[in-house]
Amino acid sequence: MYQYTDFDRQFIRQRAAQYRDQLERNLAGTLGDDEFRPLRLQNGWYVQRYAPMLRVAVPYGELSSAQLRVLAKIAREYDQPDEAVYRTAIDTQGKLGTGRMPVGYGHFTTRQNVQFNWIPLDKSAEVMELLASVDMHGIQTSGNCIRNITSDERAGIAVDESVDPRPYCEILRQWSTLHPEFAFLPRKFKLAVIGAREDRAATAWHDVGLHLLRNEEGEVGFKVLVGGGMGRTPVIASTLREFLPWQQILNYLEAVVRVYNRWGRRDNMYKARIKILVKAEGERFVNEVEAEYEQILLHDGGAHAIPQAELDRVTASFVPPALNCNRSDAEAKIENILRAAAEDDVEFSRWLQQNVSAHKNPDLRAVTLSFKRLGQAPGDATADQLDIAANLADQFSAGEVRVTHDQNLLLPWVRCDQLPELWRAARKAGFARPNIRLLTDMIACPGGDFCALANARSIPIAEAITARYQDMDELHDLGEIDLHISGCINSCGHHHSGHIGILGVDKDGQEWYQVLLGGSDGSRLSGAPQAARVVGPSFGAAEVPDVIEAVLDTYRQTREAGETFIATLRRVGFDTFKQAANAARHPAESTDLAEA
Secondary structure, X not given: OXXXXXXXXXXXXXXXXXXXXXXXXXXXXXXXXXXXXXXXXXXXXXXOOOOEEEEEOOHHHEEEHHHHHHXXXXXXXXXXXXXXXXXXXXXXXXXXXXXXXXXXXXXXXXXXXXXXXXXXXXXXXXXXXXXXXXXXXXXXXXXXXXXOOEEOOOOOOXXXXXXXXXXXHHHHHHHHOOOHHHOOOOOOEOEXXXXXXXXXXXXXXXXXXXXXXXXXXXXXXXEEEEOOEOOOOOEOOEEEEEEEEHHHHHHXXXXXXXHHXXXXXXXXXXXXXXXXXXXXXXXXXXXXXXXXXXXXXXXXXXXXXXXXXXXXXXXXXXOOOOOOOOXXXXXXXXXXXXXXXXXXXXXXXXXXXXXXXXXXXXXXXXXXXXXXXXXXXXXXXXXXXXXXXXXXXXXXXXXXEEEOOOOOEEEEEEEHHHHHHHHHHHHHHOOOOOOOOOOOOOEEOXXXXXXOOOOOOOHHHHHHHHHHOOOHHHHHHHOOOOEEEEOOOXXXXXXXXXXXXXXXXXXXXXXXXXXXXXXXXXXXXXXXXXXXXXXXXXXXXXXXXXXXXXXXXXXHHHOOOOOOHHHHHHHHOHHHHHHHHHHOOOHHHOXXXXXX
């Protein structure tokens, strides 16, 4: 992991002290709410439906066990609402559904951040200082700026990786933090970076997606994608450069963001993202970026070209930990483990299949801890669970975890001979459910239970589907399926990229849901990035599980041997599945809401 320098540490501690001064002046009435609002947003503090929400940055998904324990402390001691506010929330949600409002939780997002939904604002400065004590903060997790930079959770360990993206992510983080020219962009700006063949970071759905690769001469460079995004207008990013030398990536990004800053729309927030500019201007946008890049090289002397010495300095933080591995007997260990799994325990065998991934070091494995369970929202983790995950990281993964795009945690440094012991410990903690990449390993945003922007709640829909599909034999028979749920068109649950997507919509103040099929995030399972299509008019909340079941029954009836859901859908055709979905509608709950 990257090791903060004295400058890094001083910077975030000064920022925490600055925020405390701002908060105290706001609480004292000498700094108005309108003046305080942009200051708190710059540090990741929103005000949501019922209470403040803090978004904590986890750059490219890496967390230490010490940082996890601080997140657990925040959940346990600070994620506790005012009693009157909490009762109001319970009463409101009770009218709509479950009436369950979890507190004392952290929430992992698809962009490798951690959120807390119930911290009182008058305690926010204490939390900022607590985060700073372990080199964490919420800077630029909000606002029209370059947001937290995300990556592949298997960065540095994936067998299909040609270049470790983490040093480049860190250099990008330092370049973008409080960049004076890009502090007030037309809209928020998101980057994702990978260095592997498989895209585990959904790069084509980002404002900028960067693919590290090597050319025929073995030189390292970037494939640069620009203009992806979801929301009201889902767009797959366009390729601007097939190969850009790695030394020039900051200069090229400077050109991209300058053109966006100059021409991005500021008159309409719904048309302000860079995807709208790229889509509208096409080749003209590309030409202007290239011209700006040439000007940077000519007049600024390529001011942000990355020196080899700087890359080496940062890369030194990402050396593999010393784990006392003996590679010579790795194959024998693996063979014994697999034999034990096959002969002794079906559940352990399934866990090896679904939750354990290959590693660059043949004596190691990457292990995903599943946080998807009945009675707990996707991505949620209690304070106790965070502490347990930290203990598992210390015992089995050199004190490190990764936040995944799918809202789980991954242990990146697990010795093969420790897999049975880890499995037993993870099973005791409830983290060993072998459902990774299966239907119940779904992505979902917090939705209307917390978010003031949401049209409908995501969590009860996720829970209803999870409750219906608890049989592990059935889940494994269905195979790998991406199910994504968003509470509104802002698409925080990435419904556009799900094999099955669910979108909450509003009709006359009531919650309704559109069902989408055929999306892809660009991963190995999904194929090329693609936006899902709406099957028709929206469904009532009670109808959604039946609609999903009808779609999956159609898959069972039409699949060929060994064929995945997404492959069957593409072979059989969208219309067959659309017809099945609409046939599951309850006549008494039908709606004539048109497709969005």
